[in-house]
Amino acid sequence: MLLPAMAIVRVRAHTVCRAGFFRSVLQTPACSKCPPHSFTRVQGSVACTCEEGYYRRDSDPPNMACTRPPSAPRNAISNVNETSVFLEWAVPEETGGRKDVSYNILCRKISVDSRHYEECDSTVRFLPQRNSLRNNSVMVADLLAHTNYTFEVEAVNGVSELINPGRQFVSLNVTTNQAAPSPVSVVRKGNSGKNSISVLWQEPDRPNGIILEYEIKYFEKDQETSYTIIKCKETELLADGLKPSSVYIFQIRARTSAGYGGFSRRFEFKTSPYFCSTPTVAASSDRSQVPIVAVAITVGVILLALVTGLLLSGRRCGYSKAKQEPDEEKIHFHNGHIMYPGVRTYIDPHTYEDPNQAVHEFAKEIDVSCITIERVIGAGEFGEVCSGPLRLPGKKEFPVAIKTLKAGYTERQRRDFLGEASIMGQFDHPNIIHLEGVVTKTKPVMIITEYMENGSLDTFLKKNDGQFTVIQLVGMLRGMASGMRYLSDIGYVHRDLAARNILVNSNLVCKVSDFGLSRVLEDDAEAAYTTRGGKIPIRWTAPEAIAFRKFTSASDVWSYGIAMWEVMSYGERPYWEMSNQDVIKAVEESYRLPGPMDCPVVLYHLMMACWQKDRNSRPKFEEIVCLLDKLIRNPSSLKALVNSSHRVSNLVEPGSLREASGYQSIEEWLNGIKMGRYVELFMDSGYTSVEVVSHMTVDDLRRVGVNLAGHQKKIINSIQEMRVSLVNNTIPI
Incomplete structure (x- = not known):
């Protein structure tokens, strides 16, 4: 006899689920098979038990598979940018079967004695955040300069907190670079007179090294185009020669060996009005002027006599270093400005009557017995380039690069060869090749520099075509720009900035090199275009420098744009096989290189800005560094790539x-x-x-x-x- 349909449903509702199946009170009356990685061995189960090593959260529905914690993140890389570090990694190979994978960052600083770790303090910033990161990268900012850090990137998911088998993480060890100090934040007014203001300030919150000097910029309010800059080593300054009852704007920045930090915000201070000075003080002031005037007249007479003597003796006007005593105060003139002792400003070695004096002032003499030449790594205009260890007294042995002057040289060749050392010895920056010293007392004559394991940037990129992330390439560009910002700040124009003149060390740090004043730019005759003033690397040189030999920091910015193109194209030759004359003609007719394949749009826009015909419209190196820093902090801005069809339209009708x-x-x-x-x-x-x-x-x-x-x-x-x-x-x- 057939049962009614309602009776059948009632029978099914009371059916007991067999082993391997369950029926939840929240589900339909039907039995469900146990989800993956779970089981039940008894009848009538309302839930399945997770297999060993698999787990379920209380909030997970009973029909969801049991899951487990993820494995560690993969392929983690770091990119150091002064006192910031960009960390990037790939998703774990095993996510545990869940989609809620996130990441936590543990930051620890290695102590000075390298014996233990200290947790990073609260001043360290993590962008966008430190814990529960859903994206695969983070920027860690405001670290200490010249400090060793270790970062652990931990992968977690919804069940990680249910077990304690050990954290799943990947570890990265990094060392921060030299860094410019943070801006001066505390500035206050001291005593003021009708013609002077005393200004005092505090050291920056983050000096990032030893403060070598401060630069104070001030000007009358609403007269910003006419300003005065004074440099000093103290934290106070008396600015005089000011107008009575007038408001002046003051800005201060500090400098370490890594360069200048940013200027402070503007501080407004006002001089006293005329009527503030009493007659007694005024009379005293007038009387005090008498000895000053007398001294000024005496000094003027002496200077006039000296100038007359020099003219009569037929000597050329110049500044001779040879007759200075070692402790004599040195004052240099640069671009019409007086540069005071301790101020780092580039001095052209050619201004010395005796070029050897410049070498001895800016480069340390090294005893040849401290150097061992092990192998030849290249060739230069003047001789071979070698490598080997340098052993200085009291210091640990370390590798160096050794440029040698070939036998049979002329005195001019020797002077030009050592001229590069006279220039390089004036620089001190983490993105400028460091001069260790020279050997001039024995033969061969040598220039000793730090050793850069990966050689020139163009060759290095060609060997590793397509092997770097965009962030790594931007890090290289940032290093180049930082070095050029330093050179620009001290008044040095490179004239030959190109990927071949950038060296790369084992940590992918890029350093500007090749400061020779007289050199063959490349082996082939097409590489340099000879003018009456010397050779010019046409493919890298700004139009005004080619046409009028007008070399400035702005022309270096043009060259930087070409070097950017080389980096993003992994060492391609700019303008390919076009002749120099074709390049000159094309650039003059407003042609610009197309964007390299897979180049972020924002980077190509920066290149185009560097290639503005009007040199005053090009960005400054300071602005370039700031832009690249923003891109590194915000990698998503690099995702939009140059459309390949745009590149064709730039070249082809x-x-x-x-x-x-x-x-x-x-x-x-x-x-x-x-x-x-x-x-x-x-x-x-x-x-x-x-x-x-x-x-x-x-x-x-x-x-x-x-x-x-x-x-x-x-x-x-x-x-x-x-x-x-x-x-x-x-x-x-």
């Missing part, structure tokens, strides 16, 4: 590519570059004309099936050569 390239078909083109094996693949993938191919990227080639790196590079180079052949038809950008 639409429809003209087939005629200019000389190829009428894909088959003819591929056979011409000995890549005929790929004709069928290109045609099947829809690349049926030279115009369509001209838009291809490396990713497009991979999709077509060109998977060999060497073949990819050869095809891409051929596409670029097609575009370059159209320079005379260039569309100004």
Whole structure:
């Protein structure tokens, strides 16, 4: 006899679930199979038990699989930027079966004696946050300079807190660099008179090293274009020669060996009015002027006599160092400004009557017995470049690079060779190659510098094509810009900034090098364009420097933009195989290099800003460093990449590519570059004309099936050569 339908449902509702199944009170009456990594061995279960090593949160629904904690993050890298560190990592290989994976950062500082760790204090900032990070990167800021840190990036998920098997993390050890001090924040007014104001201030909150000096900038309010800068080592200053009853703006910044920090905010102080001085004080002041006037007249007469003597003796006006006593106060004039003792300002060695005096003042003499040449690592204009250990008394042995002056040199060659040491010895910055000293008393004559394990940046990038993250490349650009900011601040114009003149150490720190005043810029004759004033590296040089030999920090900024392009294209040659004359013509007609493949748009915009024809419109190195810092702190701004089609439009007039390239078909083109094996693949993938191919990227080639790196590079180079052949038809950008 058949039972009614309602009775069937009632029977099913009271069916007992067998082993391996469960029925939750919150679910439908039907039995459900135990979710993954859970089980039940008894009948009538209302929930399944998790397997060993798997867990379920109280808030997880009973039909959700049991999960476990994630494994440690993978492929963690760090990028040090002075006292900030950017950490980046890949997701764990095993997420534990959950989607709620997040990351915690543990920061510990290694003590001075290297015996124990200390937790980072509360002043260290984590951007965007320290714990429960959902993205795979973090910026750690406001660390101490010259300090060793260890960071642990821990991966956690919803069940990590239920067990204690040991944290799943990856560890990174980093050492922060030298860094400029933080801005001066406390400035107050001392005594003031009708013509003077006394200003006092406190050391920056984060000096990041020993404060070498302060720079005080002041000007009358609303007269910002006419200002005075004074440098001193104390934390107070008496500014005199001011107008009575007038408001003056003061800004102060500090300098360490890493360079200047930012200026303080503006502080307004007012001089006293005329009527504040009593007649007695005024009379005293007038009487005090008498001896000052007398001294001034005496000094003037002496100076006039000295100048007359020099003119009569036929000597050229100049500044001779040779006759100074060691302890004599030294005052230098630079660009019309008096530079006081202790102020780091570049001094051209050519201003010395005796060039050897400049070498001995700026470079330390090293005994040749302290140096061992082990191997040749390159060749320069003057001789070989070698490497080997340097053993200085009382110091641990360390590797150095050794430039040697080849035998049979002339006195001019010796002077030019050592001239680079006279220049380099004046620099002290973590992104400028460091001079250890010179050997001049024995032969061969040598220049000893720090050793950079990875050599020149252009060669290093070519060897590691495509191997770095965008953040790592931006870190390299930031190092270059920081070094150039320092050189600009002290009044040095490089004139030959290029990737070949940037050296890279084992930590990927980039340092500006090659400060020789007389050098062969490259081996091939096309590399340098000879003018009446000497040789110029055309591909890297600003138009005004080529046309009028107007070299300034602004022309160095143009060169920096070209070096940026080299970095983002992994060492490609700027303007490819165009001749120097074609480059000059193209640049004059407003042509600019196209954005490299996979280059972030924001970086290409910076390059274009560096290539402004009006040098006053180009950014300053200080602004470039600030922009790159912002990009490093906000990696998402680097995600938008240059559209490859834009690069073609900068070079090619639409429809003209087939005629200019000389190829009428894909088959003819591929056979011409000995890549005929790929004709069928290109045609099947829809690349049926030279115009369509001209838009291809490396990713497009991979999709077509060109998977060999060497073949990819050869095809891409051929596409670029097609575009370059159209320079005379260039569309100004």
